[in-house]
Amino acid sequence: MMIQDIIGINVYTDNLEELMLFYRDIIGIQLRSSHDSAVVFELRPGMRLNIGRHTNVQGPSKDPFRIMINFETSDIHSSYTELNARGAHFIRRPEKESWGGWVATLQDPDGNTLQLLQTTN
Numbered sequence: 319m320m321i322q323d324i325i326g327i328n329v330y331t332d333n334l335e336e337l338m339l340f341y342r343d344i345i346g347i348q349l350r351s352s353h354d355s356a357v358v359f360e361l362r363p364g365m366r367l368n369i370g371r372h373t374n375v376q377g378p379s380k381d382p383f384r385i386m387i388n389f390e391t392s393d394i395h396s397s398y399t400e401l402n403a404r405g406a407h408f409i410r411r412p413e414k415e416s417w418g419g420w421v422a423t424l425q426d427p428d429g430n431t432l433q434l435l436q437t438t439n
Contacts, residue, residue: 323364323365331375332375336427341359345406347361356370378429382425382430387432390435390436391435401434409431412436419437
């Protein structure tokens with residue numbers, strides 16, 4: 319197959335500064351670069367989260383559950399406690415899933431849905 323990997327996720331907003339602060343200061347992702355119209359976070363080598371302004375995007379997400387960004391954690395309870403203390407808005411506390419892992423759900427300032435996933439006990 320010609321597709322080998324996902325190398326980036328784009329999130330568009332009219333609220334660039336607040337989203338940049340959220341992903342940098344609350345979620346704790348390393349900021350790689352910042353420009354007038356976009357910021358780039360390095361999730362791991364070769365995998366980036368790009369947040370940018372878009373003329374067709376205004377206000378909060380109208381369908382926040384259509385796409386979710388999943389962040390892996392080895393200790394969901396500690397991650398939940400730390401992010402909650404930093405001001406993250408959780409809409410679902412950590413819960414054990416039928417497939418054996420754990421999930422907690424939160425939203426960014428635009429209402430986009432994010433999940434913390436712990437795949438092991």
